[in-house]
Amino acid sequence: MKKTKLGEFEELVLLAVMALRKEAYGVAIKRELEERMGELLSVGSVQSALKRMIEKGFLTSEWAEAEKVRGGRRKRIYQVTSQAQEVLQEMKDIRASLWTTIVNVQNA
């Protein structure tokens, strides 16, 4: 957590990649997030976040097959690294413990 900061959108992208497993490529991630967030995203913003996270070492990627609907271009499938999983878990824990405190205070 200390070493690398994770933005809100970046965290969501990472989680989407994890949720999509083998199907985690650009458009799929974008649509997953659009559906859950209820807003329209752009290819540019999603791609930018993905590339940023590769630089930070949270994601790895490899080419997959080309498709006709993509104008014959290949997909790139993303996968989270163990470092990313750690960071995500850590964030979740911090949030959970904070929420517990909040609930306790409210109940008291």
Added chain:
Amino acid sequence: MPESKLRKEATEPPLWPLRIIRRLVRSEYLEEIEGDMIEEFHYHVEKYSLKRAKYLYTRELIKVLRTNLLHKFLENQKLNSMGTFIHYVKIAFRNLRKHRVYSSIKIGGFSIGIAISLLICLFVREEIKVDRHLAEKPIYKILYKSDRPDRAYRSVSVPPVLAPSLKKDYLDVRETGRILVFDGFGDAGGNLFRPADQQTSIYEEKFGYADQSIIKMLDFKLVYGDAATALAEPFTMIISDSKAQKYFPDEDPTGKVVYINENLEQPYVIKGVYQDLVNSHLRSVDFFFTLSGKEFWRNEQTSWCCYNYLTFIELEPGTSESAFRAKLKSIHDNYFVTYEKDSDPKYAELIEEHNTLDMQHVADVYLHSKDIYTFLALGDVRIVTAFGAIAFFILLLACMNFVNLTTANSAQRSREIGLRKAVGSGRSGVMQQFLIEAEVLSVISVILGASMAWLSMPFFNQIVGKTIVFPYGEPLFYLLLAAFSIIIGLVSGIYPALYLSGIKAISVLGGQLKISGSGQGRYLRSTLVVFQFAISMFLIIGAVIVYKQMSHILNRDLGYSKDQVLMVHGTGTMQEQTMKTFREELENLPEVVSLSMSNSLPVEGTHRNGNMFWKEGMKNIEEGIAGQFWRADDNYFETLGLTIQQGRPFSNELASDSISVVINEAMAEQLGLDDPVDAYVENWGKWKVVGVVKNFNFDHLKEDIRPLLIARTRSADLMAVKIQANDIQSTVAKIDRLWESMNPKQAIRLSFLDQRFEAMYEEVTRTRTIFLAFAVFALIVACLGLTGLSIYTVAVRTKEITIRKVLGASVQTLLRLLTFEYLKLVLLSMVFAMPLAWFVAQGWLEDFSYRIPQIWDAFLLGAVVLILVAAMVVSFQSIRAALSNPATGLRDE
């Protein structure tokens, strides 16, 4: 099938966004991003519509602009040229540092020039801006014009009834409006002002009258009140925002009752507050009374007799200006000639032949009213043009200097170029280098110059008496500066770039090419030096002449004594008995030499009028002469130190002196009175001349002295008090106390005649200072240029000088050798500048009726100053070279 083909094509994404994206996005990401975009496009076509899909697809063009997706411009193949660019900039700065003195002269001179011309341009812009917002509207000021051969004139004053008549009788006139700003007419000019709920009256300088329609026509912006009705009712007024802030801070003053000159019987109601008229020729007016229901005397509003009103008309849209202009003569005859036919048929004939109406667009009023007296402080297009020309010339001077020094200096660098070429630089590389260097210098200079202008803005404002704001917030301003610096960089860099890039490596490195200041370059430089000094010379001569003319005006013999004369204003507000006591008490003070009551004193802002005068019995036979009709008491002549040349002053004691008057020499002369004393003079009455006063200046000193008649009076609104020279402070305090004991409600209003006088000539003094400053700066810029050039020459000729010295040349010989070259150029520049300066000066001086008798001394002075300064600058460098130890010069290689 064509239809299905169409559909198929239609569902394909457009190609052009991808083409652009390919140029921007890193190639390794392209395939994936393109794929995503195409996939999403098809998906969106299904989900929404083709239009929306296309929109979202194209929108990616912007969305894709993220630094981590784009090419790294500094790291790919473009890196090389960027690197060279940085290298050139670096070299430019190293060169700057290496030739510190030279560079600072170059940049210093250029930035001073930029700063000055920038300031002047801002001033000019401020002046041109006035009333420009009305330029598109068909609004004109009506002028009354006469082309009588002996006294052609144009005047802004027309009868009050003209405006309503025009609106009623002429369909092309959509709206008319009148303004009255004639000082002393009704309450126009200065008045005491007091809101009903406040205690003391305060004197305010500038009141005027206006019609309701003026608010809309001249586009007054109301802060408070209703623009459609603010002046619609009698005894209402509108005031400027700054005055509203002064009297009613942070509140809405509409509906407030105010008293003018302590007149409690007729209060006024404030109905509106208008934004200060900063961009209007009416900007000096802070208070407008309404003209609605106003009549200054019986039937005044419906009479064609008297010419006192400024009249504005707005034409119907679509009416052509020239068509209406063509009608003006018939309009004039229709109204004016018809009126005069009843009262004075002879005069009617005269005006039918010579007089007409004229009109001037409202946007031209501020700068183009030189020959028309308007009772307002206006600008002058001649000053603006002169300033503009000076700005241009100083800038030109600075630019030439800059170009000159750049080219001179670059010749020293041929060896560097040779080496560059030897290790593989092409011609274009060398050109680039010199252009970039010139750009760097010009950008630095422009930034420096703009900062200097910015810093000296308050000082400059003080000199020109304006409140110009530096245009920080205007993008166009920065754009212009940027464009300017790039252009100057190009101009100054292009010559050395072309010339030096042609140098062959072998010839330089082999030592064949001479790097002296000879050849083409020298001619260019010489031409520029001549041109520069011609401009400097021109500016110096011009400034000296302006300075002399202005001093000449200021030192003119006034014919009266303005020192230690106190003016006590507003004495008319006192009761008659109080006034008498006040006067007696004052006269009893030992410090008071004498005092006099008169509304007219020989400074601006006191009462003036226009009258026609005739010799006895010549009225209705001859044309009269125009003159002033003043009233004063018998102490007037003593108090102002006027000289009675013939006869005697009238006396307030003699009952028989009720029609006795004193006239000035100008009137006696113009009326052709050979023996004025005991002659009779007529205007609307008949007056007996008992004395002739020596001409004294009561108008602006630029003008000739006009005819004047002074008749007797006892009381007036203005008192002139001549006091002893010692301890003026305590005298003023005594008068102040005396006033307060008699007139506690109203604060005393005092001014000194000599201060009023100075204020009147502030403009003249200001012009004098400005032109002097210009001349000094022009000289500085030119000298910096010359210094730079002589440093360069000496540097180039060091070896020659040392060898001459070794061979026995004396210091004098060397000095002559080094200095004469430049002095010759300076002399040559005079040959060009002097005739031009003489020509322009003659034209300028023609406008002054009272002007300096000769101007050759200005030329002499200019020449001497220029030669001396140039000689000093050049010989300073030369002496250093001539005195230097030959060993240092020879050791160089």
